[in-house]
Amino acid sequence: MKVAVSSTGVGRFGKRKEGLVELLCEAGREALDGLGRKPVDLLVVGHMAGGPLAHVENTVAKVADRLGLDAGAGFRIEAASASGAAAFHAAVGMVRSGRYDRALVVAGEKMTDLPNAEVTKVLAGSLAPTEEAHGATMPALAALVAGRYLDRYRADASALDQVTTQARAAAARNPNAQFRTPVTVEEVRSSRAIALPLRLLHCSAISDGAAAVVVEGTTGAAGVLGLGQATDHVELVERPELTSFRATRVASQRAFEEARKTIQEVDFAELHDAFAPFALIDLEDVGAVGAGEGAAAFRNGSTSPDGPFPVNPSGGILGRGHPVGASGLVQIAEVARQLRGEAGPMALPKPPRRGLAQSIGGLGSHNFVTILGNSGAARP
Amino acid sequence: MTDPENLAIARCEHCHGRFLPHPGPCPRCGSTDLVPGVIPPTAVVLAATELLAPAAGWATPHRLTIAEGAESVRILAIGRTSGLAPGQVVVVRTENGLYYADAAAPPSAPGPPKLASPSRRH
Numbered sequence: 335m336k337v338a339v340s341s342t343g344v345g346r347f348g349k350r351k352e353g354l355v356e357l358l359c360e361a362g363r364e365a366l367d368g369l370g371r372k373p374v375d376l377l378v379v380g381h382m383a384g385g386p387l388a389h390v391e392n393t394v395a396k397v398a399d400r401l402g403l404d405a406g407a408g409f410r411i412e413a414a415s416a417s418g419a420a421a422f423h424a425a426v427g428m429v430r431s432g433r434y435d436r437a438l439v440v441a442g443e444k445m446t447d448l449p450n451a452e453v454t455k456v457l458a459g460s461l462a463p464t465e466e467a468h469g470a471t472m473p474a475l476a477a478l479v480a481g482r483y484l485d486r487y488r489a490d491a492s493a494l495d496q497v498t499t500q501a502r503a504a505a506a507r508n509p510n511a512q513f514r515t516p517v518t519v520e521e522v523r524s525s526r527a528i529a530l531p532l533r534l535l536h537c538s539a540i541s542d543g544a545a546a547v548v549v550e551g552t553t554g555a556a557g558v559l560g561l562g563q564a565t566d567h568v569e570l571v572e573r574p575e576l577t578s579f580r581a582t583r584v585a586s587q588r589a590f591e592e593a594r595k596t597i598q599e600v601d602f603a604e605l606h607d608a609f610a611p612f613a614l615i616d617l618e619d620v621g622a623v624g625a626g627e628g629a630a631a632f633r634n635g636s637t638s639p640d641g642p643f644p645v646n647p648s649g650g651i652l653g654r655g656h657p658v659g660a661s662g663l664v665q666i667a668e669v670a671r672q673l674r675g676e677a678g679p680m681a682l683p684k685p686p687r688r689g690l691a692q693s694i695g696g697l698g699s700h701n702f703v704t705i706l707g708n709s710g711a712a713r714p
Numbered sequence: 715m716t717d718p719e720n721l722a723i724a725r726c727e728h729c730h731g732r733f734l735p736h737p738g739p740c741p742r743c744g745s746t747d748l749v750p751g752v753i754p755p756t757a758v759v760l761a762a763t764e765l766l767a768p769a770a771g772w773a774t775p776h777r778l779t780i781a782e783g784a785e786s787v788r789i790l791a792i793g794r795t796s797g798l799a800p801g802q803v804v805v806v807r808t809e810n811g812l813y814y815a816d817a818a819a820p821p822s823a824p825g826p827p828k829l830a831s832p833s834r835r836h
Contacts, residue, residue: 471769477765
């Protein structure tokens with residue numbers, strides 16, 4: 335059965351006064367309104383740590399209650415920082431099965447109720463116990479990956495700065511982004527050191543926010559062409575590669591096989607850039623450039639909105655903010671909006687036919703790739 | 715008994731993987747056919763970082779390194795030497811279940827040439 339995204343909703347990312355359920359419902363209502371209030375018989379909710387971060391459990395029932403979906407079925411899906419993408423993949427699978435007609439997928443996170451140190455500790459729960467025991471944090475492991483990448487490929491660290499400046503320039507066009515002002519390379523380099531070589535502006539921000547999409551059995555400009563996911567060793571030292579996420583490579587392969595397409599037939603991507611070096615690696619892992627070529631691609635403008643392969647026209651995680659449970663789904667929503675002609679000020683100069691969203695769970699231990707594109711109907 | 719200078723590892727008899735000891739089966743193939751082994755304590759730094767925003771309970775900066783020892787065993791260790799860089803040789807030690815890396819002492823520099831006979835003051 336062909337399945338397509340038929341409506342989307344994206345809330346404002348940043349420090350919000352609303353709680354997790356309110357944020358999920360805000361995005362959900364927007365998606366339902368765009369649907370013309372057609373009935374939904376499945377609710378899928380994605381968030382990483384609603385309990386530890388926001389003291390919220392039983393989110394499916396609470397969201398269904400607030401949205402008037404109390405007669406429907408629902409599931410909560412978790413895959414660390416890829417929870418939003420995982421929720422989408424689960425919903426598509428269930429609609430494709432024929433058991434459900436129309437699914438509302440909502441994903442979000444409320445992270446600003448707790449001090450940063452406590453949030454960091456909660457997020458470190460997705461790391462291997464031995465990594466946490468050695469005092470590793472997500473930024474520390476991302477820094478080790480960055481250092482290995484720069485050394486192995488003799489890449490200039492300025493590529494990391496380019497990832498950030500490009501993301502922030504794009505986010506300035508995104509009315510829902512947490513960061514609406516561009517930054518210069520000098521500002522990136524002079525930002526506070528976090529875990530060398532990573533500085534503050536190379537790292538995504540703790541944030542609140544949510545996104546929503548409706549998927550149903552239909553064709554459209556944002557048809558679901560291919561889905562792929564894969565896991566990898568949680569412990570970084572157990573992986574044969576430190577400069578590539580095998581989980582992304584395998585997920586991409588699976589998604590492209592299902593879509594019967596190649597990366598050359600995809601026009602743009604929303605890639606998981608929770609840390610600047612990840613954008614370089616993601617670009618390589620989805621096959622857009624070869625190993626070690628990600629740095630050059632960001633430096634030479636290949637990934638800019640008017641380049642041959644635009645990356646993160648919505649601002650990416652670096653520009654949008656990182657309410658971890660939301661990120662994987664907002665990527666999919668933004669890809670769908672580009673394809674449906676609903677991207678507004680973020681619209682790419684050349685209207686795309688197919689887009690890819692790539693989401694990372696943990697430190698590359700559970701990754702998802704989603705390919706959307708025209709599945710038969712004329713563009714609305 | 716393991717020589718305290720060497721590092722304990724586990725070898726998988728099924729897939730021939732080598733890794734630091736940890737509970738459970740082989741992380742690569744799931745086999746339980748594991749045998750203990752040792753490797754020398756020296757390793758080469760693959761990447762190192764100084765964490766200036768460490769987790770609670772750790773001093774600032776908190777140094778971490780990933781080093782590769784013999785038999786391609788990779789180790790995440792706390793760096794006790796500042797400025798560790800890729801390619802540098804470190805000595806890895808275990809203390810209370812954690813791994814620590816110190817820069818290996820450089821080879822002894824050659825001393826001044828020995829005189830054939832004691833010098834005489836003129």
